[in-house]
Amino acid sequence: MAKTTRLGVVTTGHGPRDEYIHYHERILRSLGADVEVVIRHIYGGLTLDELLPHQVGKETPNLGAHVHVPGAVGNHMGDGWEHRFFALDFAIDKVQAAIDHLEQEDGVDMVLLACAAEFPEGSISAGTLLIHPRELMFSVVENIAHGSRRKVRIGALVDAEHADHDYRDWAQRPFFDRIELVMSPVTATALAAAEELGRQGVEFAFFFGYGIGLAPFDPVEEVPRLEAAIGAPLILPHRVAGLFLRNLLAPGLDDYAFLPNGWGLNS
Structure with missing residues (x-):
């Protein structure tokens, strides 16, 4: 019997991002996959003060991130969140570190980037499968x-x-x-x-x-x-990623679940 696939998900900011756990597990399990989602946030453990030296405007190469900002209101993540931009080189290092942690510490079988941002060719990699929705x-x-x-x-x-x-x-x-x-x-x-x-x-x-x-x-x-x-x-990238991932996960899709009851019994 195939083991449960551990899918590592990398987010580009702070946590929690429980919607990504719920969405990816539920869409994949609803299609018959045996999967567990493990998530890492690239700025996990870093405070806003530690991030501020790396904050940039949109005119500079950057990666957007939802981060915790005390007193912030009105964000779709809830109060205490803001969407800010951080230098791409700085962010890339953190993305790679999150991938490494997922593989080396969390034992995931494949890694999904929960973003569709552009990364320079070869700037991030994984020892296993790395799924880039872009x-x-x-x-x-x-x-x-x-x-x-x-x-x-x-x-x-x-x-x-x-x-x-x-x-x-x-x-x-x-x-x-x-x-x-x-x-x-x-x-x-x-x-x-x-x-x-x-x-x-x-x-x-x-x-x-x-x-x-x-x-x-x-x-x-x-x-x-x-x-x-x-x-x-x-x-949308999360839809495309979810459906693409289903083809990579065990057990295989039960094709007969999408045919009429009794189909093929007389063949």
Whole structure:
């Protein structure tokens, strides 16, 4: 009998992030996987004062993080949380340390990054499988475009301050000449940006914010509203990661659970 797979999850800030434990365990177990989620937070054990020397603006290479800020209110993680940005080089070291801890101390079988941020090539690695949702997202686009006789109209919700960089990232992908990319920068609200994609008539939309809609104070209707405004499938990294991971976990998917009762008995 196959053993339970220990899935290590790396978050880019402070803990707890129980929504990631709940989501990944439940989606995978609901599809028949035998999995246990073990989580590490890259800034676990570091206070805000220790992080402040590494805080940067969006114009500097960075990694966004939800961190504990005494007295903060209004964050979708709850009071006492804020979303801030820290220098990418500093963050990368902490991401790698979290991966190492998961493998060497927690004995995980594979590691999932709970983010879809861009990391320099070769800057992080694992001794086992390292699942990066950003690359999974782009592989979905590539497969959508593959073999089509026409350019598929793809929408992307992006941070307004990173729109130019994000466009260059898309443009360097080998499939770029087989899609028609419509970018909608989030300036006022994500819903307004989604409505613009709806007006542009995209066929599929992508949003690289990992875990959108899962935080404790995210409105339950947040993602459905975005999807309704776009009028097309909204592809999110936590969904793509969950479904991709199912193919890697034991036991294998019970295909007959998705066929009529008694199917194949007379074959």
